[in-house]
Amino acid sequence: MRPENYEARRHPPSHEYxxxxxxxxxGIEGNYAFKLRLxxxxxxxxxxxxxxxxRGFEKLMEGRLWIQNLAIxxxxxxxxxxxxxxxxxxxxxxxxxxxxxxxxxWLRVLQLELSRIAAHLFxxxxxxxxTGMYTPMFWGVADRDLILDLFEEMCGGRVYSIxxxxxxxxxxxxxxxxxxxxxxxxxIESRLPDYDNLLFTNQVFVKRARDCGPIDxxxxxxxxVTGPNLRACGLQFDxxxxxxxxxxxxxxxxxxxxxxxxxxxRALVRRSELKQSIRIVRQxxxxxxxxxxxxxxxxxxxxxxxxxxxxxxxxxxSSKGELAWYVVSNGSERPYRTHVRGPSQMxxxxxxxxxxxxxxxxxxxxxxxxxxxCPPEVDR
Amino acid sequence: xxDIDYADKGxxxxxxxxxxxxxxxxxxxxxxxxxxxxxxRGFHLNDWELCIGCSTCQKVCDNAAITMVRVPxxxxxxxxxxRNLRPAIDxxxxxxxxxxxxxxxxxxxxxxxxxxxTCVDSELGSYFVLPDSKGIHGAPYPKGWAKSEDADxxxxxxxxxxxxxxxxxxxxxxEIVAGYDPNQAIIEASRCVQCGMCHDACPTHMHAPEYIxxxxxxxxxxxxxxxxxxxxxxxxxxxxxxxxxETACSVGHRGTPIAIRWLKRYAMDAVSPERVKAIxxxxxxxxxxxxxVAIVGAGPAGLTAAYDLVxxxxxxxxxxxxxxxxxxxxxxIPYYRLxxxxxxxxxxxxxxxxxxxxxxxxxxxxxxxxQLQSEHDAVVLTIGLWMGRSTRVPGAxxxxxxxxxxxxxxxxxxxxxxxxxSAVVIxxxxxxxxxxxxxxxxxxxKYGDVQVTLTALEDLDHFLADxxxxxxxxxxxxxxxxxxxxxxxxxxxxxxxxxxxxxxxSIFDEQGRFAPTYDESDEQxxxxxxxxxxxxxxxxxxxxxxxxxxxxxxxxxxxKVDEHGRTNxxxxxxxxxxxxGPDVVSAVADGHRVAASINEYLxxxxxxx
Numbered sequence: 001m002r003p004e005n006y007e008a009r010r011h012p013p014s015h016e017y018x019x020x021x022x023x024x025x026x027g028i029e030g031n032y033a034f035k036l037r038l039x040x041x042x043x044x045x046x047x048x049x050x051x052x053x054x055r056g057f058e059k060l061m062e063g064r065l066w067i068q069n070l071a072i073x074x075x076x077x078x079x080x081x082x083x084x085x086x087x088x089x090x091x092x093x094x095x096x097x098x099x100x101x102x103x104x105x106w107l108r109v110l111q112l113e114l115s116r117i118a119a120h121l122f123x124x125x126x127x128x129x130x131t132g133m134y135t136p137m138f139w140g141v142a143d144r145d146l147i148l149d150l151f152e153e154m155c156g157g158r159v160y161s162i163x164x165x166x167x168x169x170x171x172x173x174x175x176x177x178x179x180x181x182x183x184x185x186x187x188i189e190s191r192l193p194d195y196d197n198l199l200f201t202n203q204v205f206v207k208r209a210r211d212c213g214p215i216d217x218x219x220x221x222x223x224x225v226t227g228p229n230l231r232a233c234g235l236q237f238d239x240x241x242x243x244x245x246x247x248x249x250x251x252x253x254x255x256x257x258x259x260x261x262x263x264x265x266r267a268l269v270r271r272s273e274l275k276q277s278i279r280i281v282r283q284x285x286x287x288x289x290x291x292x293x294x295x296x297x298x299x300x301x302x303x304x305x306x307x308x309x310x311x312x313x314x315x316x317x318s319s320k321g322e323l324a325w326y327v328v329s330n331g332s333e334r335p336y337r338t339h340v341r342g343p344s345q346m347x348x349x350x351x352x353x354x355x356x357x358x359x360x361x362x363x364x365x366x367x368x369x370x371x372x373x374c375p376p377e378v379d380r
Numbered sequence: 381x382x383d384i385d386y387a388d389k390g391x392x393x394x395x396x397x398x399x400x401x402x403x404x405x406x407x408x409x410x411x412x413x414x415x416x417x418x419x420x421r422g423f424h425l426n427d428w429e430l431c432i433g434c435s436t437c438q439k440v441c442d443n444a445a446i447t448m449v450r451v452p453x454x455x456x457x458x459x460x461x462x463r464n465l466r467p468a469i470d471x472x473x474x475x476x477x478x479x480x481x482x483x484x485x486x487x488x489x490x491x492x493x494x495x496x497x498t499c500v501d502s503e504l505g506s507y508f509v510l511p512d513s514k515g516i517h518g519a520p521y522p523k524g525w526a527k528s529e530d531a532d533x534x535x536x537x538x539x540x541x542x543x544x545x546x547x548x549x550x551x552x553x554x555e556i557v558a559g560y561d562p563n564q565a566i567i568e569a570s571r572c573v574q575c576g577m578c579h580d581a582c583p584t585h586m587h588a589p590e591y592i593x594x595x596x597x598x599x600x601x602x603x604x605x606x607x608x609x610x611x612x613x614x615x616x617x618x619x620x621x622x623x624x625x626e627t628a629c630s631v632g633h634r635g636t637p638i639a640i641r642w643l644k645r646y647a648m649d650a651v652s653p654e655r656v657k658a659i660x661x662x663x664x665x666x667x668x669x670x671x672x673v674a675i676v677g678a679g680p681a682g683l684t685a686a687y688d689l690v691x692x693x694x695x696x697x698x699x700x701x702x703x704x705x706x707x708x709x710x711x712x713i714p715y716y717r718l719x720x721x722x723x724x725x726x727x728x729x730x731x732x733x734x735x736x737x738x739x740x741x742x743x744x745x746x747x748x749x750x751q752l753q754s755e756h757d758a759v760v761l762t763i764g765l766w767m768g769r770s771t772r773v774p775g776a777x778x779x780x781x782x783x784x785x786x787x788x789x790x791x792x793x794x795x796x797x798x799x800x801x802s803a804v805v806i807x808x809x810x811x812x813x814x815x816x817x818x819x820x821x822x823x824x825x826k827y828g829d830v831q832v833t834l835t836a837l838e839d840l841d842h843f844l845a846d847x848x849x850x851x852x853x854x855x856x857x858x859x860x861x862x863x864x865x866x867x868x869x870x871x872x873x874x875x876x877x878x879x880x881x882x883x884x885x886s887i888f889d890e891q892g893r894f895a896p897t898y899d900e901s902d903e904q905x906x907x908x909x910x911x912x913x914x915x916x917x918x919x920x921x922x923x924x925x926x927x928x929x930x931x932x933x934x935x936x937x938x939x940k941v942d943e944h945g946r947t948n949x950x951x952x953x954x955x956x957x958x959x960x961g962p963d964v965v966s967a968v969a970d971g972h973r974v975a976a977s978i979n980e981y982l983x984x985x986x987x988x989x
Binding site for chain 1: 397398407408416417418419420421436439440442443475476477478479482483491524525528530531533534535567569570571572573574593596
């Protein structure tokens with residue numbers, strides 16, 4: 001990604017050496033390289049080197065019909081695809097002035113929160129794996145699979161749900177789905193003590209994670225940190241609460257924070273958010289039966305759909321932080337320009353580069369996973 | 381803030397807790413194979429019976445994963461909007477978004493509840509699949525993601541067309557249909573999925589997808605340009621076309637077809653006549669060839685041929701017996717369906733290109749065919765079907781028994797006719813409706829009420845007239861009696877009294893020949909001071925003269941022509957209703973056909989000399 005990564009470098013002093021972490025590395029969620037300059041096992045400099053997953057989505061979207069882009073959006077961040085979809089359709093709806101039916105908004109919240117739970121289960125499992133503990137990872141992935149089962153039923157796809165469409169959602173819930181979600185939520189909630197025992201209070205993990213990659217509040221603001229990483233520094237900001245979209249203003253939930261700003265604090269914020277998301281899902285389940293359809297407002301033929309000229313920035317709170325689409329329309333059948341404001345861009349590049357300096361080599365992967373940086377979203 | 385108090389929980393004995401897990405079910409366990417959930421987006425299923433090969437799936441596919449493949453064994457019928465194309469899926473490209481399902485006009489595509497396809501290297505071709513209702517592996521997996529009301533992206537409902545209510549329209553000849561406003565037109569145009577079925581079904585293959593798209597984009601001149609590529613009778617066809625395009629429209633399979641005819645009308649009405657003339661003149665030859673073509677009859681076929689030939693640089697003269705151009709569209713179609721001013725616009729465009737029309741010149745009387753032949757390089761006969769056929773039942777030759785075409789012509793030409801107090805029309809086609817509705821209007825004007833009875837051999841479900849015509853006729857107070865066979869026209873010395881009919885049992889015999897059978901016990905008498913026959917027309921070929929008639933080849937009373945519209949004489953072509961049967965747009969198509977043939981003939985002769 002950066003030209004200097006490909007330039008011939010001055011030969012390092014004899015006591016320094018270079019090490020590549022990635023582009024294939026178990027401590028990284030996707031193909032992403034991090035070039036370290038080391039002195040012994042201390043990191044002197046870290047250089048992010050993205051681009052291995054670059055698929056040119058933003059450019060690709062300029063050549064496709066507004067509705068065809070629905071299939072691209074969830075692919076930007078694989079572990080947490082729902083926010084990508086929702087913020088894109090929110091952008092199109094904003095430009096078109098579409099009134100989304102209330103039921104569709106609640107269904108979107110359901111999808112978003114289930115996706116958040118799945119993403120957090122994935123992340124803390126991965127975080128544990130970077131400290132050498134693989135059981136939480138297996139558990140996290142296995143329990144995430146139960147959510148994917150729900151997505152399969154609700155959206156038709158396990159990972160790339162492609163559930164949203166400008167104007168609403170594509171399907172209503174199948175018969176008996178609410179009970180099955182409730183059951184899965186009960187199960188995941190019953191697993192939380194297990195996770196606490198296995199990971200969050202496990203001293204092997206706690207001692208490794210504490211004071212690892214700390215961010216203070218000033219740094220967090222300067223570096224553009226958002227989401228759980230920001231809240232782990234004691235700054236209570238959540239797009240769902242502070243700039244509510246969909247029906248989040250009608251939902252009761254807390255925004256958990258920690259003070260320390262280190263890897264442990266970040267893991268604990270996610271752990272607390274799991275509980276909040278389960279709480280939100282339960283509220284949605286309680287509400288949905290009383291909210292009648294439709295699930296979509298009338299929309300034009302997708303093959304002949306000009307979105308009025310204008311630009312918009314629609315943000316949502318993804319499991320990784322503030323995610324937004326900046327979409328520009330020149331009034332034609334295709335976007336003039338789209339841009340993703342992804343949280344991982346900040347977390348995986350500027351924050352990780354800064355945090356890795358001075359830490360030990362074995363903590364680099366942990367810092368990256370504790371930041372929950374998603375390489376496909378950096379590259380997109 | 382946190383849900384757990386992690387600082388206190390750490391302890392030496394903590395690891396021993398994990399022993400408890402020996403007593404619990406494992407978290408990561410293997411699952412038995414199972415079908416996917418009911419909404420799953422698996423592999424494609426395509427019901428070939430429902431699929432019409434419209435290729436909308438291909439158009440909406442994000443990844444160009446769909447290729448339309450011709451399947452020769454399947455039926456193909458442009459008139460019904462059926463192609464033998466079926467979508468083949470490249471699973472190396474497909475992303476299983478199911479937009480193909482949601483936008484399928486017929487609902488033939490679905491996705492299955494099947495999870496897995498895999499293969500060895502040598503079978504990589506197995507990722508390219510032409511799915512039928514058994515899917516990728518030929519195994520009957522149940523349907524997963526399928527068309528549902530929730531997810532349907534096809535706009536099935538047509539924009540309503542404003543029409544004059546019966547009370548307003550019944551006593552005058554003002555146009556009934558109001559036309560779309562710009563907003564309606566854009567919404568209606570946006571429904572089109574650009575499948576091109578309309579283009580295939582149209583006799584003159586109008587570029588309907590292109591002009592609909594141009595209307596949607598607001599480029600009305602672009603729309604007119606597309607329309608004039610194939611049809612110089614655009615105002616006329618925008619109003620009275622038999623719209624086979626709409627019969628073939630793929631959206632019509634589950635909903636109402638796109639109002640292609642009304643959209644054409646909208647585009648034509650919205651652009652000024654001067655601009656239409658300028659657009660129509662685009663591409664006109666800048667040279668003259670010096671060749672002269674005579675066309676007999678200024679109807680749609682003749683004028684279309686004239687339009688094409690003049691654009692090629694030939695000199696064209698049209699000989700017309702009537703005082704105005706348009707042929708049957710002017711003298712056969714009542715003004716409430718096609719106002720004369722709109723027809724004038726079409727004719728003006730054609731004459732503005734240099735087509736000369738000699739009005740009031742009856743060929744065979746004022747000028748002979750031999751003269752035309754000697755003074756021109758080619759001659760086209762487009763004389764239409766101007767002789768009304770008779771039922772030949774007793775009384776049919778009485779002077780109070782009229783033919784619909786004659787009456788309609790007189791009304792259109794402003795000739796004063798005696799409006800009967802009551803009238804009976806024989807026939808169930810559009811011409812019968814036209815004369816019935818015309819008489820109804822005249823009666824309403826003169827007497828204040830309507831006493832028109834229409835009898836037809838067919839039952840209402842098999843009427844030849846458009847359903848709209850039947851509906852509007854009933855609204856206007858016309859009594860329609862179906863399955864009635866005329867037996868006798870009751871006449872006195874100077875007056876007609878009515879029509880005696882029997883109920884029809886069947887119209888055709890087992891070989892499909894016309895041989896009506898009747899229930900003689902069900903006899904009715906329909907009183908009427910005038911009886912009008914509207915059971916079909918024939919060409920009046922007397923103008924040819926005996927000698928020419930003898931030298932031409934005929935096929936069951938119709939002039940025989942080849943596929944280019946040329947007769948067995950190398951200087952004579954024939955086109956329009958007289959060879960194709962009555963239909964405006966077919967006449968236009970025929971006009972193009974003979975013009976192309978004549979142009980080729982004239983050009984070839986140039987080279988040889």
